[in-house]
Amino acid sequence: MRRLLPFVLIGAALLAWELVVRSGLWSPLLFPPLEKILNELILFFSKSESLMEAWVSLYRALGGFALAAVAGVAIGMLMGRSAFAAALLDPLFSGTYAVPKIALFPIFIFVFGIGSLSKVALVFLECIYPIVIVTCQGARGVNRILLWSARNMGESRLRTFGRVVIPATAPYIFAGFRVALPVALIVVIITEMISSADGLGYMVIYALSSLKTDRMLAVVAVIALLGLALDRALVLLRDRLVYWEKLETYYV
Amino acid sequence: MRILRFAVLLLVVLAWQLLWLRGLPEYVLGPVEILQHFGAALGEREFYDHVGASLMRSLPGFAIGTLLGIALGLAAGVARSFDQMLSPVVFLTYPVPKIVMLPLFMLWFGIGDFSKILIIALACFYPTFINAYYGAKATPAILVWSGLNMGAGRWRIFLRVVVPNALPQIFAGIRVSMALSFIVMFATEMINARSGLGHMIRVAENSLRFDLMYVSLLSIAILGYASDQLLRLGRERVLAWQEQGA
Structure with missing residues (x-):
């Protein structure tokens, strides 16, 4: 029930x-009546052009997210495990954390062009913050006794890092990912709404300006489903990889 | 440590200025130049109109969204029937990008400020709800039992035990919402508006007024940073009893 x-x-x-x-x-x-929206939804999934638009959005979101994940985990680990790196990088991250990065988009258009690159760059920039902050927090909080024990048992620094620090930080890394993944989708949709000729965000605006409300709502539903599916997939992946921890990943 | 912090930022700005002196594309301005343009804009009325228009959208949206989020989140955290009804829907819709509702809201409520405020409130609702919810849920049972044992009523326990216990978490949620309110405000203004900082940057972009672009960018950066610092100060006052963490 x-x-x-x-x-x-x-x-x-x-x-x-x-x-x-x-x-x-x-x-x-x-x-618009529900059956009309449903009709448009079926039409969306039966046409290869509209599926291509969805793919374009997905590829921008995941591309930027993947880059941010790699760079963010590396930087977060570095900041969490090295006081010097933290002192060096922390002002950059905490100083610009509350600044809306979306404002850089017009400049990115000039630097990276109007195509996918400017959008992927912005997704990267927005996603890297939560990943770095949460990873750093996790890496800093690794239980000291575990580290000492590993060192005491004669493990090298590299092995300690691979066998103790990474598994201990993994739940946090996924918590960061879970915050960043919806952000990636949001940024892609926003940038496509602002300036684009393809992608789901463009489809929404295009349908709205041609007063095809039923089609617009169908695309909105597709975007919502995409957000849900991405989140589910990430949680499934997390549960397989980090099966030993049941950390709530909604906040942090 | 503080000196190092400052030195890093100074070094970045200095490197930027030096790079600019050596010659960068025309759409990248140097720090000194940006400050000059910003100073010039500060003397103009139009600039304040844009800032005011933006704040008139982001602040009401932020206030409505966070207050609702905190109230409903706390309620769902303490009342089981409420929890079962509300939380599944909130958690289910959490990963859905709320900005997709903007065209729908524009259709229903017009393209004016109301639809923008509503979408900002919607975006701010989620982080505060989730944090208040988990904060209230994490209240140690021992504290509640002790309170009950000492004869406190339900309301008293809620106000004196549950709320203080959830406060640090609530502030974490407010911080995320605050950042979100500026992001969504800027995005909605870029998508469609006749005033505000987001509108200003779009106009500047279309007419290749790079100086205005950077003025808008710097203003939103200052607004975001200043509000975050204000929130931190408020947090320190309200949570003076709590050990300072991050």
């Missing part, structure tokens, strides 16, 4: 939508 509850609420929301449509108080342009 408890597992069904969210679906009950979603069902209620859909029902309310249908009632609003049937009431005829608002124009179908504002609240």
